[in-house]
């Protein structure tokens with residue numbers, strides 16, 4: 001029999017396909033984030049009643065909490081086409097002008113990582129958001145002329161992990177700002193129930209609880225862990241996943257009982273053993289872990305802070321007692337006085 005090795009690229013594409021298949025398509029399928037959901041629902045309903053394009057929407061919050069999903073839902077609820085791009089893909093004003101000038105009336109433009117757009121593009125975006133027009137500069141130096149270009153009304157949905165990094169003038173041009181919070185375990189269980197039904201897999205209540213409690217408050221992680229548990233169940237020939245199976249599968253994938261993965265534990269271990277519990281600067285800590293500072297700050301840290309294991313202080317990151325306890329280490333004595 002010929003073997004068909006699955007390349008990393010194919011495996012990646014399969015993961016992305018499954019992730020896309022699990023995305024809620026409408027607001028009523030979107031679990032949790034009740035406040036943001038209700039506010040968005042009202043805003044979109046009002047826009048539909050007025051027959052107008054919806055106001056610009058800014059979504060902030062850590063990765064994997066549903067910003068892209070909500071942008072897709074905004075387009076679906078407005079029955080409008082959706083264009084996806086991101087801040088880092090827009091290197092100069094010309095890149096943005098090319099996107100804006102090809103938008104159709106009512107189209108939803110999703111800009112992920114909007115805080116990473118170049119400054120000239122950002123300035124062009126101000127005018128486009130407010131007046132639905134841009135000035136295209138043609139030529140260079142003394143001979144340069146600017147040609148005004150009218151744009152059809154569109155809805156910008158901007159997403160950022162760092163709302164604080166957005167310049168005030170950009171933030172102020174969004175009619176609606178929603179901050180996504182980490183999900184409660186009970187909400188993650190609902191995400192998992194919906195996903196397992198779509199994946200045609202059986203999990204019992206304790207199994208859901210076990211996966212949800214290791215999902216770090218994040219639906220993307222919950223769905224990813226569910227897929228790993230699904231692989232495990234397939235290979236082990238399990239009909240229904242219970243707590244024991246979920247726990248064994250996830251322990252094998254190095255996701256521990258509190259949901260810390262390799263990166264989280266790497267950050268904690270470096271903080272406690274290399275830097276004696278801190279304080280240590282973010283860049284130094286990230287270097288010790290062999291990661292980008294941004295990855296440590298946006299992927300690992302929000303969860304570790306929320307779990308009460310790490311604190312940010314003006315002098316740097318410090319390990320809290322829960323970190324030492326989780327690693328099974330003893331915190332050094334603090335010298336009196």
Ligand SMILES: Nc1ncnc2c1ncn2[C@@H]1O[C@H](COP(=O)(O)OP(=O)(O)OP(=O)(O)O)[C@@H](O)[C@H]1O
Nearest residue numbers: 019022023030031063064065066067068069219220
């Ligand atoms: N509220 C939710 N209900 C159900 N599933 C959700 C919810 N939020 C997110 N998901 C699932 O989690 C996955 C990740 O969501 P999404 O891509 O929207 O996150 P994101 O915030 O845009 O992340 P990033 O900033 O990293 O792109 C999606 O595939 C979706 O299935």
